[in-house]
Amino acid sequence: MTRRRSDTRERIRQTALELFLERGYDQTSLREIAERLGVTKAALYYHFKTKEELVASLGEDVDRNLAELVGWGRSQPSTPEVRRELLRRLSVIVSEFAPVARFFQENQAALRTVRGEQRNREHMIALTELITAPDPSTEDRIRAVSALFSVFFGPFALEHLEGDPEANRATLLKVAAEILRLPDPE
Amino acid sequence: MTRRRSDTRERIRQTALELFLERGYDQTSLREIAERLGVTKAALYYHFKTKEELVASLGEDVDRNLAELVGWGRSQPSTPEVRRELLRRLSVIVSEFAPVARFFQENQAALRTVRGEQRNREHMIALTELITAPDPSTEDRIRAVSALFSVFFGPFALEHLEGDPEANRATLLKVAAEILRLPDPE
Amino acid sequence: MTRRRSDTRERIRQTALELFLERGYDQTSLREIAERLGVTKAALYYHFKTKEELVASLGEDVDRNLAELVGWGRSQPSTPEVRRELLRRLSVIVSEFAPVARFFQENQAALRTVRGEQRNREHMIALTELITAPDPSTEDRIRAVSALFSVFFGPFALEHLEGDPEANRATLLKVAAEILRLPDPE
Amino acid sequence: MTRRRSDTRERIRQTALELFLERGYDQTSLREIAERLGVTKAALYYHFKTKEELVASLGEDVDRNLAELVGWGRSQPSTPEVRRELLRRLSVIVSEFAPVARFFQENQAALRTVRGEQRNREHMIALTELITAPDPSTEDRIRAVSALFSVFFGPFALEHLEGDPEANRATLLKVAAEILRLPDPE
DNA sequence: TATGAATGAGTCTTCATTCAT
DNA sequence: AATGAATGAAGACTCATTCAT
Incomplete structure (x- = not known):
């Protein structure tokens, strides 16, 4: 053994x-x-070393991925294509780490003081800014938040939805893009 | 005194x-x-009597309001106007009970076994169904969830947004209606 | 009951x-x-509230008594009579609180971080100064420390000594006075 | 290396x-x-092998030295000169092993069950007897204890005393001899 | 309408120690 | 000569809850 x-x-x-x-x-x-x-x-x-260190370690992979995504977003020009890609990549991350993401989502209050969770929150804020159109109106900001929430929370609510998960994810993404008023890709 | x-x-x-x-x-x-x-x-x-009864009591007002809203929705025909009104009324409830709603949202895992919280979850599911177009496609379901999430979670994310809160709420509602593809009211 | x-x-x-x-x-x-x-x-x-608070509470009576003794000493002129009286009063305190004093003595290292114990240490230092002759030579200082230690630790070492405890205490005091080179009282 | x-x-x-x-x-x-x-x-x-064995090993050198000193004392006639020499040699040992001695002194309660520490306590009792005048009165016993304590604990209390450490040790010894009422050496 | 005193079960955490490698 | 991994026992402390007054 x-x-x-x-x-x-x-x-x-x-x-x-x-x-x-x-x-x-x-x-x-x-x-x-x-x-x-x-x-x-x-x-x-x-x-x-502690229970907190254990739980923090669970968030590390997500943290790394989100950090990388934010980094990538910052290195790009703020075009509709980039914003669409940000949503797409976020949706990939969320689906790859679905259990962890769900856990953090359902235990926000309990994890507020955990290091890693704070970083993840910051990443989400950064992403919201990155997918917001430049020089945004209040409505633009609301759209950004709505789109991000849809991508992030949608999967949990839709877990029991019939149909191919990949197809569902694509549809979710399409709706999110529409919320953001991104033009259809050719 | x-x-x-x-x-x-x-x-x-x-x-x-x-x-x-x-x-x-x-x-x-x-x-x-x-x-x-x-x-x-x-x-x-x-x-x-117990800590659980105390926390349950916090959810009672929301519970009552949501129950009433669901009841009203069920008594109405499933028209776009009704669906729009459901979103509007939900948004009023959320903003009236913002702190409680936030508390329940951030402590989902901790409250899973609390009676009142289970009822509220059921109300949300019922509402999702009520705002879903009849005979829905997968995309329709996704739209319903997205719209509901936007109305429900939006305020927390937008708490620090500048501008008149009432106006922001109206904008949020407009976006949600658009997600649901409700036709503009005259 | x-x-x-x-x-x-x-x-x-x-x-x-x-x-x-x-x-x-x-x-x-x-x-x-x-x-x-x-x-x-x-x-x-x-x-x-804690184990430390419990142990600190054990030292409070001694603390109070020593503080009072130091206070008295400071209010008096630095005469041989006063120094003799300081030794005498200290010896009374030590014998009244013998078990506590012994406990603190035997557990110095363990109690180093306990609030009350720090204060008691400071009192002992203050007492050493008060029984030291004014403008002291190195030898005077050594005499002061020796006398104080004898009064303080003596009882523990002499616990099993035959004879009347009160009489033994008087003898110990006499020896301590001699170490300090205090003139015989009439 | x-x-x-x-x-x-x-x-x-x-x-x-x-x-x-x-x-x-x-x-x-x-x-x-x-x-x-x-x-x-x-x-x-x-x-x-154990934590206890480690701590015991720290006391071994002192133990050996004290045992030897006691042995020497027992082989000598009980004269004032011998008693004076016992004090002197003890003072040398204490100053050579100051840190260890201090450690054992401050952790008496914690070390009560440690083999080596018990032996050291026995040595100290033996030494007390050896420096006590033959056929002692109660006062003689008190003097012996006082003198021994002064030699043993003095250095810790006097650590921060100004002046040459060797000279201080000599003075301490002189005071101790006086406590014991040893006649001045020629 | 409230309190002072107490409990039983449980929490996280640390420790000295062991042993195969 | 030393390590990585693990254990069993115990420690201080906290919590929701109870009840006589």
Whole structure:
């Protein structure tokens, strides 16, 4: 039963996410995580200094991806094509990290003080600005927020929607683009 | 300085909401609420049987309003005008109960097991159906969810937006109607 | 079985002191104190916010007495009679609070960060200065420290000494006075 | 940069003593020692079977020296000269092992169950007897204890005293001899 | 209408220690 | 000579809740 270095660390993260989603962050104790995993609490502490560090580690991948997306957005001119691409890429990230994203969304209050979560919030604000038309009216700003929310939260609300998930995502994206009044791509 | 029946009960609710918003539901203890109010924990228990009953009581007004709105919607024919009116009325409710709505939104995971919160979730689903065009395509469903989310979450994201709040709300509503593809009212 | 207000608080202090003396501060857990007392740990926390507050409370009486003694000393002229009286009064305090004094003495390192203990240390330094002859030579300083230590630690070392404790205390005091080179009182 | 046998062992002892002095025995964990040293906890266990064995090893040198001193004292006739020499030699030992001595003094309660510390306490009792005049009165016993305490604790209290440390030690010794009523040496 | 005192269950966290490699 | 991974036991502390007064 060989086990490569820190297989355990990864299993802890997965089990933690599972339980955090099932029962909520504050209602999930490290004891429960350890038990479901079949290790001792102390083993968790060997791999993560605190419960907060564990949860922060769950947000790191999203954080990295969003940071990169924001970086890319900032390096581009503010054209409709770029804004459309930003929405598209965000939607890819959200669907790739759906469970984590959902967890953070449902536990906002509980995670307010967690480092990583603060960064993610900042990224969302940055993205909102990037998809907002230059020199925006109040209505433009509202459109930006609406479009972003649709892309971000939509998948959770639509989880049980029939049909091909990829097609649904495309439709969601189309609606979001329409909210933003992006011209149809050829 | 007369004090109407159960002034205290109301003050407990307000202080609780305040703290729940500041620190999150699970991170707020009854001790903290009692302390900020200058009474004993036991006093809280005189007015509310449990912490859960206290938080449930916070959702009751919203619950009543949403229930009424759903009831009204169901009693109407499914016309564009009715759907527009549903959005408008929802937006009024959200803005009237903004703090409570925000609290429930940010503490979804923590409140999943709370009676009142489950009812509110059901109301939102019912509303989604009511504003969905009859015989809907997948895209119609997506539009319905997007519109509803915009009306519901928009205010939180736009809290710091400049300009007259009433005017902003009207604009938000206009955007939502557009997402739903409701024809312009005359 | 009537019990006057906060009988319990006092019983906690006594039991704590007992155990702290038997097993040392750090080796004594609140669980042990609670068990020996027949209450729950939570009951201890009802009366003392932390373990540190509990131990600090044990030092308060000594603190008060030493503070008063230092105050008195400072209000007096620096004569041999006053210095002799300072030693005498200190010896009374030490014997009145022998268990507490011993506990603090044996757990210096563990208590270094406890508020009350810091104050007591300062009092001892102040007393050392007060019993030091004015314009002291190095030797005078050494005499002061030696005399004070004898009065303070002597009783612990002499606990098992035969003979009348009061008489022993008088002898100890006489030796201390001699160390300080105080002239015999008439 | 050759490294003699068990350089590490010695560095562990030093770091441990450092930390024990800074934070107290019970408040110092093996993790802290290992971290300050830049090794793993497991490395400590390679060199010392337990934490207790580590701390015991710190007392060994003092133990050996005191044992030897007691042995010497027992082999001598009980003359004033011998008693004076005992005080002198003790004072040399205390000043050579000042940090260790201080550590044991400040952590008495924590170390009560440590083998080495018990032996040291016995040595001190033996020394007290050796410096007590034969056929002693109560006062003689008190003098012996006072003198011994002065020699043993004095240095810690006088640490910040100005002047040449060697000269101070000599003065301390002179005072101690006077407490014991030893006649002046020619 | 409220309080003071208490509890039982649970939380996160740390520790000394072990052992295969 | 030393490490990485893990454990079992325990620690301080907090919480929602109860109840006699």
